[in-house]
Amino acid sequence: MPAERTVTHTVPVAAARRRRLRADQARALADLLRHQILAGGYPGGVLPLEGDLAADYGAGRNTVRQALDLLRGEQLVERRPGVGTVVVCEKYPHGLDRLQGLAETLNEHGRVTNEVRTVGPVRAPAPVAGRLGLPEHTDVLYIERLRRLNGLPLSLDLTYVPMDIGAGLLGCDLENTDVFRLLEQLTGQPLGHAEITLEAVNADAHSAAVLQAPRGAAVLMLERLTHLGDGRPVDLEFIRFRGDRITMSGLLRRSL
Amino acid sequence: MPAERTVTHTVPVAAARRRRLRADQARALADLLRHQILAGGYPGGVLPLEGDLAADYGAGRNTVRQALDLLRGEQLVERRPGVGTVVVCEKYPHGLDRLQGLAETLNEHGRVTNEVRTVGPVRAPAPVAGRLGLPEHTDVLYIERLRRLNGLPLSLDLTYVPMDIGAGLLGCDLENTDVFRLLEQLTGQPLGHAEITLEAVNADAHSAAVLQAPRGAAVLMLERLTHLGDGRPVDLEFIRFRGDRITMSGLLRRSL
Missing domain, CATH: 1.10.10.10 (Winged helix-like DNA-binding domain superfamily/Winged helix DNA-binding domain)
Known part of the structure; x- marks a missing residue:
């Protein structure tokens, strides 16, 4: 049939x-x-x-x-x-238009605090030295921070700063101040620009645990190399933002 | 003891x-x-x-x-x-500095093809009409495309275009041409700027299946409202990029 x-x-x-x-x-x-x-x-x-x-x-x-x-x-x-x-989301906008520290960009949404998990000199591997314009195997300051907004984990930041500037950071209030602001204070000049790369990745088990997010949670991964106003690279960062807590917004133009 | x-x-x-x-x-x-x-x-x-x-x-x-x-x-x-x-990754850079279509931005990496899953007029809900500067409940052209680079799924794009321009898109080769390029051809003017928002989200089961990615895979979600050179909003898009296939790169400045 x-x-x-x-x-x-x-x-x-x-x-x-x-x-x-x-x-x-x-x-x-x-x-x-x-x-x-x-x-x-x-x-x-x-x-x-x-x-x-x-x-x-x-x-x-x-x-x-x-x-x-x-x-x-x-x-x-x-x-x-x-x-x-x-x-129920607590998702905050982070500008893609202007180079800003986290406390600066989120100041209307609350208080940013930083749990400094590690801070100290490390020998810079070749790719870090190269990007910071330093001779290979020079010491750089390595900082690892869990950043919170109003107490809730927002991002895990790994930061490399040349030691001549980084040494000054050791005496600063890293818990409550953006590294950007401290770099401007220490060098007496404004930051200039930063090259950034953004990716979406699934958090590995350990990073998820640190961020208090589920294993495999989507993370907005930002790599940023920041230069002083005079062009010198001074801050190489690898930042994992919890995907459920940050949106990045900006403006693109057709012609440059 | x-x-x-x-x-x-x-x-x-x-x-x-x-x-x-x-x-x-x-x-x-x-x-x-x-x-x-x-x-x-x-x-x-x-x-x-x-x-x-x-x-x-x-x-x-x-x-x-x-x-x-x-x-x-x-x-x-x-x-x-x-x-x-x-x-083993096939991850391609998408510029955050300039407003470009996918085929334009990836042309050195291969051929972009678009599987048009849906195309046709829909009544614009209030938020779509509002953002496209149209009266509520006007028809807009809705396009849903699975975009591939060299045959591999890259993104799932949902697009809304005002019908006076969208009607012209119906006769175009949407399989092989960026909507951006077609919009410029149809209107006779260059695109101007776009407001964008980027997020990292875990793919839901159905979106993951369409993108041929594992369920829960990290997706870079881009929302983009593109304007013509004369300022008129003409293209509202919701794009899910497979996180393992795209990085977004750009330059930020401290002062605007």
Whole structure:
């Protein structure tokens, strides 16, 4: 009975296609809601009811539910009985337009404190010496900090500074002050520019533990080589930001 | 026997501290090696022997092994019997300095092709209409593309374009051409600027499947609102880049 066989074959295929289509629609909707959430678009941090979201976005109720599931999976929202879906993320904007220290860039959001896990001279391996413009095997100051905003872990920063400047950092209040600010104070000149590279990586077990994030959590990895105003490279950093706590924003132009 | 008790207590604590210290050192070393790997610093894509790395970086052999484990965990390197540790990542630089389409920015690395998963008009939800400067519930063109470089999935892009311009895109070769280039052709003017936001997120199951990445894989999420030279917003995009295939690089200045 070929007709029947066609039917039994067609139904699962159509169902699979519907599921795929709904997953695609849920992702698109989740992206729009995610923007509203991060832009503070929901007064009081409470999202509209599912039915209202469905109407507002021209989506089915199941698609809305699946989109909210995606946002819950990212720990951006939570469902609270009797309240609805509420924003629970603490995600802060970090500018990509201007070279700034963390305390500077987040000062309106709270207090940045740094747990100095390691500080001291190390012999610079060739790639570090090279990038800081130093002879190979010179000592550099190595600093490892767990940085918190309002007490919550935000990033793990590994920093290399040439020793002639780094020695001065040893006497400074690294717990409460951006290295950027200290470098400007110690050298008496403003910072100039920095080359940066951004990547998304899954946190290894140990880094995740330090950042108090789940193993495999997405981390925004920033590598930054900062130069003084006179061009001298003075600060090589490897920064792991918790992906759920930072967004980077900036402006790109078509012509340079 | 307090002395004995002290000893049995001290040994695990000291061992735990050593393990932690080694994990910290391995992370710092892995970050340095990662830079060399991504910068193409290893001729032929083969890393130096463990003993040479230990000498070059002033690290213990166990620390070197643990650092290489971290890089293997990220699929940046692999161990090949009889060869050593080889670079296996295919990670490409995407500029953060200039507004460019994917094919433009990666043209030296190969051919970008786009699988158009969806294209057609949708009623713009309020936040989309608002950001594109359109009245609420106007139709916009929605495009969903899986973008590949040399055949390998690179990003999943969701795009919204005002219909007066979008209608023209329907007849274009979206498979092989950047939307940016088509927008410039259709409007007869260059693009101007774009506001961007970057985040690191863990891929949900469905997005991971589309990108052929493991579930939970770190994704670099780019939201971008692009304006024409005359300032009109014409292209709202939500892009998920596979974290293991893209780095974003740019230059920041201290003063604007």
